[in-house]
Amino acid sequence: MTPRTDNFIRLFAAAALCWVVLTGCARDRVVDTERSEALLREAHMEASVFNYNRAYELYSGSRAIAEVGSDQWVEATFGAATSGWHRLPPNRASIVEARTLFEELVKRLTTDSPYLPRALLSLGRMHEQVNFPGDTEDVNTARGYYTRVMEEWENTIFADEAAGRFAASALHDYRDPEAVREGLERLERYLERRTDSPIANILWYFLGDKYWHYLEDAEKAFASFERAIALGLVERARAWHTYWRMAWMAERYLDDPLGAAVYYAKIVEETPRSPRVHESLAAYARLREQFPDELPEIKRTLLPHEIADE
Amino acid sequence: MSESESSPSMKPAWLNANLFGAVILFGSFIISIWIVMVQTGTLDRFTGREERVVRFLHWQLEPGFREALDKVIAEYNALPHVREAGYRVQQVAISEKFYSQFLNTHLISGTAPDLSTMGKASLASQVDQFYEPLAAIVDEPNHYNTEETVPDHLLAEIRRALIEGPWRDTFADGLQSGYNDQLKNYYAIPVSNWGSIRLYYNRGYMKQAKAIVLEALESEVRPAWLEARLIPPGGTTDDGWLPDTPELREWLRSDRSVDTLGRLLLVSDAVWELARRQNLPFLVPISGSSYTRDLFADRYAPTFHHGLVSEFDLDHDSNISALETFGAWSADKWRFEDEEVRAYFKTLREIATHFPRGFLGLDREQANRRFIMQNAAMLLTGGWDASGIFKLAREQADPFEVGVALLPVPGPGERFHGFANQPPSEAGQTLGVPMALYKLSSMKDEAIDFLRYLTSYKGNQMFVDHSGWLPATIGVEPTREMRPFMPETAGIIGSLHLRFLGGNVATVYRGQLYLYIGGDITYEEFVANVEAAMGDRRMGVNRLWAEQFQRDRQVDRNTQMTLSTQAIRYLSGIDPDAEERYFQILQRSLTLSNGLNNRMMWHRFFPGEPEPEF
Structure with a gap:
C-alpha cells in the first residue's frame, strides 16, 4: 500500500467517524413533538404522585426530543429540574444538575413566562435548604433570587411569595433578634404598601406566628393575626388555634381582657367542636363579669348530640 | 421371581414422590391463577359474564358492624338505578392483624378494593399516589338527602345543611377526619364514629361492692382496706384518698355510677372483698391489660398536668411537644418530684393495683373477655367495643x-x-372508619354514590340503628345505649409529652414505668433511672433534640416537594385547582421556616448554649 493510499484510507476513516458522530448527535436532537408530548403527560402523572425518580427520566426524555425553546421544552425542562431536585436519594450531582436546568430556563425565558419567576423562586429555595448530607445553606444567594422576583414582578403574586420567602430567610439569624425583626418588619412594610395581595392573609399569619415565636412580641403578633383574620384564615377548621393564641396573648401579655374575651367568645361561637371550648367558656364567663355592658351574650352553637338531647 | 420381588419393578419409573410434588405445585399454581382471575374479574371478562362489583374493605370485625353494613348494602343494591346500572356493593372484612399486608399488596399490584379504610397499611400513607382527591366531590350536596328522606323534626339549620349544604358539612366533624393537611385536600369519607373512651362496669358487682363499703363504714371495727382508703377525721389528703362524708354515703345508697377517682378506688377495694367473701378467685376490680394501661395513662395526663404545662407551650400551639417537655425539664421548669407529676404516676400505680396479676402480658381481647366472663367489675375501653360488650353481656348464660x-x-x-x-x-x-377511593378503581362513580348513600341521613341512621355504632352524619341519632359514648366537650387539653420520641429514653421510660406501676420498683428508683437516661450526654434528651432538628429539615423538604408538585400541576394546566392548593401549602411551608422553629425553641430554653449535634 502506497503512502498516498494509506493517507486516503486515513482520511476516509476520519470522515466516516465524523459522519457517525455528527449523525449520532443530530439523532440526539431529532425533534419528535408527538412523542415528547406523550412523555411529558406521563411525567406529569408521575410527578403528581411524587414519583420523582421516574418523572425525572420521563421529563429528560421529553426534553431531549422537544424543540429547544418551545413551550414543550420549557415545560419538560422545568419538570426535569424540579424532579431532579426532589429525586431520591438526593446527592450533590443531582442538585447541581437541577440548578443548571433551572438556570438554563432563567437564561432563555422572558418575563412574561410564569416559568421564569417559578424557576427563580425554586433556585432560591434550593440555596436556602440543606439538600443532601454535607450541603450547606447559602442564604445570601437565595435572597438574591427572591429580590430579583420582587423587583421584576412587582405587584404580582410571585413578588408576594418572594417577599414572604425573603422574610422567612431572616429566621436563619434566629440567634440575632434584631436581624429577625428587620426581616419581619420589611415584610410588614411590604404588605402595608401592597394592600391587594391575594396572599396577604397567609403572609400576615406568618408574621403573627413569627413575631411571637422568634421575638415574643405579643403586640405585633396579635396585630398581625388580626389582619390575617380580617382577610380570612386559610385553615378555617383550625381557626380556634389562632383565636386561643390571641386570647392568651391579650390576657397574659397585652393587659387587654376585653380583647381576650372577644377571642374566647369566637372560639365558642365559631369553633364549637374545638378542644378549647370548655376553657374558653369558663374564661369568657370570668371576663364577662368585668365587662357586663360591653360583651354580648354568647349564642353557643350546639353539637349534634346536644341538639338531639334538647 | 417371587411376587414380593417383582412388585416394585411393576411401578412405572415416573411415578415417584417428585411427580407427586410437581402435581401439587402445578395444581396450586392453577388454583392461584384461578383465584387471581376471579378476584380481578379477568375470568368474567373472558366468559362474558362480567359482574361489576364495588368492593368495600375494612377491618371492623366487632359484632354489629358487618351486619349493619350488610343491611345498608342490601338496601343500596336494591335501588332501581343501581339494579339498572348492573353493579353491586360488597364488603370485604379483614382482620386488623392482616389488614396492612393485604392492602399493601393490592395497592402495589393495582388490584386494591375500590374503597378501603385508611390507616394501618403503610402504603396507604402515600395518599396522593394511591387515592383519589375528593375536594370537588364533597363540595356538592349529597343528593340522597332530600325533602322526603330528611325528617321534619330536625332543627331547621341541620335539615338545611343536610339537604342544601355541601356534602362535607353534613359530617359531625365537618369532614376534618377526611382532610389531609399536608396535601390540602379531602381523601376519605368517614362512615361512623369510634366513640370515646369510657369506663364500663358490671351493675351487679357495683351494687354489691357499694353495699360492702356501706356495711364496712357502719361497722364498729372498720376493715383495714377501708381505713387505708379513707382520710381519717382531722387528717389531710396525705393520709387517705377520700373523706367519709354524707355525700359519699348517699352515693353508696344510690344507683349512680362511679363519679370520682376516690370512689372508683373505694369500690375497687370492695370488689376484692367481694371476691374473698364469695370465693371468686378470678374476680378482679378492673380488667387491666397492656392496652388498658396506656388508656389510663393517656386519659389522666391532661387532668394532672394541665395546670403545670401551660407555661411550657412556648409557641402557644395548644400542644406540648416532646421538645417543649424536654426543654422545660432541662431548664428545671418541671421535675418528676413536682406534686402534679408525682400524683399522676402515683394514681396510675394505685389503679394498677386493681388489675389482674400479670396484666402487662394481657391484650385488649383478653381484657374484654375477662369482663364479659364476669371476672372483672370494670373495664376501660372505647365506644368501638360497646355494641359487642352489650350484646355478649346479654347473651351470657348468666346475663348481666x-x-x-x-x-x-x-x-x-x-x-x-x-x-x-x-x-x-x-x-x-x-370521625372514624375513613373510607378512601382507590385511584385505579374502575368503579369510582359507583363507589362514591354508595358512600353518599351510606352517609346520607337515611343510610347512616339505618347503619347506626343496626350496628349500635355512633353516627357520622349530623342529625342522625345514636341508639340509647351509645349516647354515653358521644364526645364530652367539657374538659381541658395539654399534658407533658412523656411518650418521648423514641430512642433510648423512650425505651427506658416505658420499661421503668411498667416496673413502677406493676409495683416492682419505688417511685424514687423509677425517677432516678428515667432521669439518668434523659440526662445521658450521648443517648439522652440532647440526642432527641438533634434528631428532631434533622427531622424538621426533612419535613421542610417534604413540604417543598408537595409545593413543587402543585406548581407543576398548575403551570402545566393539568389541574386547575392546584394553584389554590399551592398557596394554601405555602402558608405551611413559610411557617415551617426551613425547619428552624425547634432550633429557636432551644435558643429560648438555653440562651447562648450551642445546639446539640451528633
Missing part, C-alpha cells in the same frame, strides 16, 4: 347489665382535687 361512665377525676375533698379536677376534653375528636 353493663353501665357506662366517664373515667372519673378526683372529687371535692379527695386527694389531688386541688389541681386535678377536670376531665380531658373530647371536643376535637374526629
